[in-house]
Amino acid sequence: MSASVDHLGLQARLQPTRLAAVDLASGRRWTYAALDLAVGRCVRLLTDYGCQPGDRVASLARNSVDLAVLHLACARTGLIYVPLNWRLSPAEIRDLIDDAEPRLVFGDAELARAGVNGLSITELAEALERGEPRATDPIDRGRPSLILYTSGTSGRPKGVLLSERNLDQTALNFGRLGRVTHDSVFLNDAPMFHVIGLITSIRPPLLHGGAFLVSDGFDPARTLRRMEDTTLAVSHYFCVPQMAAALRSQPSFAPEKLGGLTAIFTGGAPHPAADIRAWLDDGLAIVDGFGMSEAGTVFGMPIDREAIAARAGSAGVAMPGVASRIVDGEGGDCSPGQAGELLLKGENVFSAYWRRPAETQSAFTEDGWFHTGDIAVRDEDGFHWLIDRKKDMFISGGENVYPAEIEAALAGHPLIAECAVVGMPDARWGEVGCLVIVPRPGALVVHAEIIAHLEPRLARYKLPKETCLVAALPRTGTGKIQKGQLKDMLLQRAAS
Known part of the structure; x- marks a missing residue:
């Protein structure tokens, strides 16, 4: 040989x-x-x-x-x-x-x-x-x-x-x-x-x-x-x-x-x-x-x-x-x-x-x-x-984070009617995840409890750093969530 x-x-x-x-x-x-x-x-x-x-x-x-x-x-x-x-x-x-x-x-x-x-x-x-x-x-x-x-x-x-x-x-x-x-x-x-x-x-x-x-x-x-x-x-x-x-x-x-x-x-x-x-x-x-x-x-x-x-x-x-x-x-x-x-x-x-x-x-x-x-x-x-990125991915501390993965981990959560994750600017990590939730009627959603639900399922760097509650997610005429519009809303909220 x-x-x-x-x-x-x-x-x-x-x-x-x-x-x-x-x-x-x-x-x-x-x-x-x-x-x-x-x-x-x-x-x-x-x-x-x-x-x-x-x-x-x-x-x-x-x-x-x-x-x-x-x-x-x-x-x-x-x-x-x-x-x-x-x-x-x-x-x-x-x-x-x-x-x-x-x-x-x-x-x-x-x-x-x-x-x-x-x-x-x-x-x-x-x-x-x-x-x-x-x-x-x-x-x-x-x-x-x-x-x-x-x-x-x-x-x-x-x-x-x-x-x-x-x-x-x-x-x-x-x-x-x-x-x-x-x-x-x-x-x-x-x-x-x-x-x-x-x-x-x-x-x-x-x-x-x-x-x-x-x-x-x-x-x-x-x-x-x-x-x-x-x-x-x-x-x-x-x-x-x-x-x-x-x-x-x-x-x-x-x-x-x-x-x-x-x-x-x-x-x-x-x-x-x-x-x-x-x-x-x-x-x-x-x-x-x-x-x-x-x-x-x-x-x-x-x-x-x-x-x-x-x-x-x-x-x-x-x-x-x-x-x-x-x-x-x-x-x-x-x-x-x-x-x-x-x-x-x-x-x-x-x-x-x-x-x-x-x-x-x-x-x-x-x-x-x-x-x-x-x-x-x-x-x-x-x-x-x-x-920019064609898809929704964002990069946190050099690690790729895909919102769909986080959203999938929250599917069927008893307190959540629907949710979306977007990457937001962060001085330390470059970008971090913000979780936007539409709660089910009468539900009390607490960020710490959501993170406790996600921790066994996801790596720590994927965990959203904050949670925002909204009445509805912005959507296109075909029903797709408009994440760009959602991000703009969060940026305006952070600036006010």
């Missing part, structure tokens, strides 16, 4: 003794040779457990390098890795496990919290320190190696099916945008069930022979110390705008100590132009971009403070491997400056939603363009701005 040489395997041969990864919580370090060996041992372990190509292997655990090893081993073995969002409620997590039907689940203390039976990630880590590696056939880059779950507007989570070809293209795209080299060091605070934490912060340094440092979570003061630490030599850091704001608000924030950074990269939520310019005034490049589970890295701004200042708030330009269109309601191409829905095509774009043939079909045009559901505009030079 021939050895499989993926990007990790290549770097293990080109620079075996160079640092590849550090697990900051445990202090464990891997050279490229050691990381390649760990993946080979993980391949043998998965094979010994009886995993066959196409089987799913799930994880439910906080960040660690072991999760990256597990995904890379799945890719070499023809398995599909399924990282589960530990922030979800136990019921939501079990629904995802039912949908993915994994042969194995690895996890930490989150397994017990969710009531899920699985194998210990600690025992996996110990197993990767011993035993013989197993060689594999060369990787079929078109074969799926990952399912990332993203909530659907119907309230049913959808598994985004991604291949190594898709993930390689994201590594190439971000590598070009982010000036990634063999000297680059990525600090990864982002949860490794998201595309940023699992792919964007790991695959580009692996592709170029750099290093990635895995943190067990975001703590603003600790993250700042690590970004300032010359022994860690952090060059790249990816976060949502709310995290960037938290870094700036730290009493210890000293921009002159962050001179080793190539840039701080932000995405996942709108970034106010004033906040971007504040970073630029401090001499630091804060680089906005746009990506999504279905397409990885799509757009990015240049790493140039003057260029960023000239277009603060823009998501940037597309890479050669990404084709994009902005279309009107009839599917015609929009002119520069005209807003429309963003469509994408390219090797970065996913192939299908796991076991959702109807939703997969509706997500693509007949000629293969993916409907992002985002409303965008571009200028004459190809710079893009994301100005």
